[in-house]
Amino acid sequence: MxxxxxxxxxxxxxxxxxxxxxxxxxxxxCLVAPILSGQAxxxxxxxxxxxxxxxxxxxxxxxxxxx
Numbered sequence: 001m002x003x004x005x006x007x008x009x010x011x012x013x014x015x016x017x018x019x020x021x022x023x024x025x026x027x028x029x030c031l032v033a034p035i036l037s038g039q040a041x042x043x044x045x046x047x048x049x050x051x052x053x054x055x056x057x058x059x060x061x062x063x064x065x066x067x
Contacts, residue, residue, distance in 0.1 A: 012036075 001016065008014045013032050017023050023045065034040035 013035050031045050
């Protein structure tokens with residue numbers, strides 16, 4: 001990631017995703033829209049919106065206590 005951040009240091013927006021497939025890259029334009037319109041300096045996407053505790057299967061990567 002450090003190499004990517006170094007390469008993008010003059011960029012207006014930087015987006016990172018993990019590679020487990022739980023996030024849809026087609027949603028990136030919606031995610032960055034508040035930044036591009038000047039409404040936000042930073043946004044964070046979450047799969048736990050709208051009252052959901054979790055909407056993806058737990059794969060064992062984190063203990064339940066870390067959620």
